Amino acid sequence: MKWIDYRLPIFSFMNHELHEYPTPRNLNYWWNFGSLAGIALVIMIVTGIVLAMQYTPHVDYAFQSVERIMRDVNYGWLIRYIHMNGASFFFIVVYIHIFRGLYFGSYKAPREILWMLGVIILLLMMATAFMGYVLPWGQMSFWGATVITNLFSAIPFVGESIVTWLWGGFSVDNATLNRFFSLHYLLPFIIVGVVVLHLIALHRFGSNNPLGIDTKGPQDSIPFHPYYTVKDLFGLGVFLIFFAGFIFFAPNYMGHPDNYIPANPLVTPPHIVPEWYFLPFYAILRAVPDIGLFGFTLIEAKLAGVLAMFGSIALLFVLPWLDNSPVRSGKFRPIFRQFFWILLIDCIALGFAGANPPDGIWLIIGRVATAYYFLHFLVILPLLGRFERPRPLPSSISEPVLKGGSAAAGATAKPMEKA
Structure with missing residues (x-):
């Protein structure tokens, strides 16, 4: 490791960023959702790669290939349900992560670029999820793609050309499915690249915290490992319990039943x-x-x-x-x-x-x-x-903790004195 690290300091980098990295000592469980989002992204990429090995991006075979994955491929049903429900859980985690940032002011200076990179990740997630929803080529896939892509026709002068370019023709057809499959496979890796930039921006000024004040010194921070790795692992365990519950007991709860009907351009669903x-x-x-x-x-x-x-x-x-x-x-x-x-x-x-x-x-x-x-x-x-x-801010992160600790110590000392 020393031989490699001297020439490529990857182990020193990991030790600094994942072990020694000073983190505010008062982070609560709302800060778990950043790491959970990263884990959800990895789950989606791994299961997506496996599913792509069995999927056929053609309008005549796409629906049947998904059915084959569910029925004939070993554990194909499990991989597809993990991927399908993983998208929903990915968005749940990211939405909670965003609202946490809104509440605790994580978008404020000097973390503006960190916040904007997060919004870019959200946009990329939306594009990826929309294209992925088209791939099963069910009724809701087809008509959802038709309705959403048609929105661009509202843009004056160039709208119709944009829609034709998106479709690869004059209707949602085989060319559309092919390019959506290609982009759905590519965009998660672009998301990974933006996530790396997101982490670099995060480590530039450190994490925000529930008090919204900067760390004043060593007394306000602790190493990321083992304190927050343990906390993140506990949060991951809770997350996986809920995730597994949906996969095994309610896999289609967050989906739409019309998507189990093959796409039919001649039959419009009553409510898209x-x-x-x-x-x-x-x-x-x-x-x-x-x-x-x-x-x-x-x-x-x-x-x-x-x-x-x-x-x-x-x-x-x-x-x-x-x-x-x-x-x-x-x-x-x-x-x-x-x-x-x-x-x-x-x-x-x-x-x-x-x-x-x-x-x-x-x-x-x-x-x-x-x-x-x-x-x-x-x-x-x-x-x-x-x-x-606003109410007055504490002078440091450790001040409320120390005040609470001294008060608690005094409260326990008085009964001891009486005894």
């Missing part, structure tokens, strides 16, 4: 919906009406919905500058904390609105929730940063 992790964005897409002035339509609903959907993610890129509060953590921002929970409820409401037809009460809920989503980031956060009075 994407996978659950796209539903909030799907609700935003459908919630925006025509935008006009004095009876003239300036922006049609289709284009307005596309702009709103992509704008909802673009807002996350500029979030570090929208929230101008000097305090990071929501622990010390009582009003911000209330609006954070309203935002979480709002996103859940968008998910339910996206899962239902866009009419009646669900259309109203979708429009109200969409309006609040943009209001939260564009109006409420800047105003909170200007007018909210």
